[in-house]
Amino acid sequence: MDKIKIISENEFISKLLDLQYIDFKDNNFDNLISEMKHLSRDVNWAKGWPEDDVSFWNAEAFMWCNKISANKRKQIQEELLALLLIDKVNINLDLGAGGFSYIPSIAFDFSKKMLSYNDNAIKKIEGDLGEKLPFEDNYFDSITAIFVFNYVKNLNLILKEIKRVLKKDGICIIVQNAKKINDWQRQKEKNEFNENNTSSWFNFFTSFGFEVNLTLKNNLLFFKLKNNSNHY
Known part of the structure; x- marks a missing residue:
């Protein structure tokens, strides 16, 4: 994995944490999703997120222990x-x-x-x-x-x-x-x-x-x- 992909993956995971605590009606929500979509292009397991079902649930895996x-x-x-x-x-x-x-x-x-x-x-x-x-x-x-x-x-x-x-x-x-x-x-x-x-x-x-x-x-x-x- 090259340096750019490592940085993108780390930033994507960091923003996944932000996603757990932001209100969908928040003015910053759409901006956060847009940033994450851009980052997902360089993350092998998240390509096409969140529209792609497999990528969506791959991303959910990181926070799953806190979902239930x-x-x-x-x-x-x-x-x-x-x-x-x-x-x-x-x-x-x-x-x-x-x-x-x-x-x-x-x-x-x-x-x-x-x-x-x-x-x-x-x-x-x-x-x-x-x-x-x-x-x-x-x-x-x-x-x-x-x-x-x-x-x-x-x-x-x-x-x-x-x-x-x-x-x-x-x-x-x-x-x-x-x-x-x-x-x-x-x-x-x-x-x-x-x-x-x-x-x-x-x-x-x-x-x-x-x-x-x-x-x-x-x-x-x-x-x-x-x-x-x-x-x-």
């Missing part, structure tokens, strides 16, 4: 352990794992930078949720997708793929916020989850042949999908 509070992470982890009966689970696939897997998992994400921060992954696989998953049929005991489905464009494909790679009677847990997420990340949303549309999501997941249960806890939606058959 330790208390919320603990709540999610405890709920996952209860819903999955984790002592019976051998292999968990964490879809869109990003920089943190709540239980030991095979972590799957399209952001290499995000995966590099994931210390709870027993294996890291870089891949796209918009394509067929690179796993055998009936392979996983459980699957988790934490704060992911609101960003997935082709939900029909990913649900068919989940059903395909999940063992019979295997469990998939989908976790989403029941309230709106921050404005910055909401620009990447493809689907909205909230307390008022849970019945629509319940019916949608059921239409793929899953037995569905929903828990609302501390403004978090936990959809538990049980794979009752191997037909996909």
